Amino acid sequence: xxxxxxxxxxxxxxxxxxxxxxxxxxxxxxxxxxxxxxxxxxxxxxxxxxxxxxxxxxxxxxxxxxxxxxxxxxxxxxxxxxxxxxxxxxxxxxxxxxxxxxxxxxxxxxxxxxxxxxxxxxxxxxxxxxxxxxxxxxxxxxxxxxxxxxxxxxxxxxxxxxxxxxxxxxxxxxxxxxxxx
Amino acid sequence: xxxxxxxxxxxxxxxxxxxxxxxxxxxxxxxxxxxxxxxxxxxxxxxxxxxxxxxxxxxxxxxxxxxxxxxxxxxxxxxxxxxxxxxxxxxxxxxxxxxxxxxxxxxxxxxxxxxxxxxxxxxxxxxxxxxxxxxxxxxxxxxxxxxxxxxxxxxxxxxxxxxxxxxxxxxxxxxxxxxxx
Numbered sequence: 001x002x003x004x005x006x007x008x009x010x011x012x013x014x015x016x017x018x019x020x021x022x023x024x025x026x027x028x029x030x031x032x033x034x035x036x037x038x039x040x041x042x043x044x045x046x047x048x049x050x051x052x053x054x055x056x057x058x059x060x061x062x063x064x065x066x067x068x069x070x071x072x073x074x075x076x077x078x079x080x081x082x083x084x085x086x087x088x089x090x091x092x093x094x095x096x097x098x099x100x101x102x103x104x105x106x107x108x109x110x111x112x113x114x115x116x117x118x119x120x121x122x123x124x125x126x127x128x129x130x131x132x133x134x135x136x137x138x139x140x141x142x143x144x145x146x147x148x149x150x151x152x153x154x155x156x157x158x159x160x161x162x163x164x165x166x167x168x169x170x171x172x173x174x175x176x177x178x179x180x181x
Numbered sequence: 182x183x184x185x186x187x188x189x190x191x192x193x194x195x196x197x198x199x200x201x202x203x204x205x206x207x208x209x210x211x212x213x214x215x216x217x218x219x220x221x222x223x224x225x226x227x228x229x230x231x232x233x234x235x236x237x238x239x240x241x242x243x244x245x246x247x248x249x250x251x252x253x254x255x256x257x258x259x260x261x262x263x264x265x266x267x268x269x270x271x272x273x274x275x276x277x278x279x280x281x282x283x284x285x286x287x288x289x290x291x292x293x294x295x296x297x298x299x300x301x302x303x304x305x306x307x308x309x310x311x312x313x314x315x316x317x318x319x320x321x322x323x324x325x326x327x328x329x330x331x332x333x334x335x336x337x338x339x340x341x342x343x344x345x346x347x348x349x350x351x352x353x354x355x356x357x358x359x360x361x362x
Binding site for chain 2: 007012082179
């Protein structure tokens with residue numbers, strides 16, 4: 001299990017925290033030594049889309065770390081006050097400048113090593129006028145045989161693409177849940 | 182959109198933060214005035230189960246705030262290093278002491294007002310020997326006409342139960358995604 005002890009000071013009063021099991025709890029949390037505020041750390045959601053244009057899918061070449069120069073589906077951390085679908089759409093606009101019609105939730109992938117849940121929605125591209133944002137070097141369409149499998153940035157991108165090309169043979173695109181080791 | 186400015190000090194060095202838009206970003210974050218660490222705030226996942234025993238479903242009477250004394254499905258915040266299904270199973274054991282066989286992801290409900298994503302899995306109860314933990318006053322089975330609809334703790338619990346009793350008429354339990362205002 002992931003063990004990151006990244007909190008050293010209390011977000012509320014600034015004093016030092018200590019990792020200890022609070023009363024009525026069963027795991028260690030960062031607890032402020034002064035004001036006793038408990039600081040919880042929880043998994044993050046990454047939300048994105050699998051944009052489809054006929055036989056082709058849209059990938060973005062990353063202009064940021066990690067995995068600079070590698071290819072990804074448009075995705076990023078979900079923000080406060082938005083839904084998973086709204087976040088996925090926002091990332092698609094921010095990273096690819098792509099115009100899409102959102103479709104159903106397609107993959108929900110647990111990445112416990114980094115305590116993340118990745119969710120990808122299928123999306124129908126409305127045109128091919130992409131306008132990549134600063135986080136993207138290039139946004140382009142790929143046919144299945146053109147996918148740069150060895151240059152994909154994340155295993156959840158690989159898994160989502162694999163599920164897609166499998167499902168396309170039957171035309172049945174149901175939700176896939178999987179755990180990425 | 183939810184706007185909580187709960188961070189006052191840097192978790193890394195303890196100095197005061199200021200809310201500002203960092204370079205290459207497009208929304209305000211808590212940025213340390215001293216070491217410039219950026220503190221992101223993101224939605225939390227709540228994971229749980231809908232445990233079924235024949236015609237009945239399991240509900241727990243809450244022994245904690247919020248909604249002390251009201252009824253809920255077993256659920257709680259997802260923890261670091263676990264999958265959504267593992268978290269849902271853990272909460273089912275902690276809150277109800279119930280033995281279940283996990284089934285598929287059943288509801289994914291966005292609660293933007295509090296920046297949470299609630300995910301419920303269907304689960305098959307293996308016996309009726311419940312052993313409620315300290316967070317639960319009572320764990321018991323309810324037939325549809327017995328559900329305390331006016332005493333349910335959360336709207337996502339209500340929605341999940343409503344989907345379930347609807348789907349039970351056809352026997353088709355597919356994923357339901359919805360936004361809870």
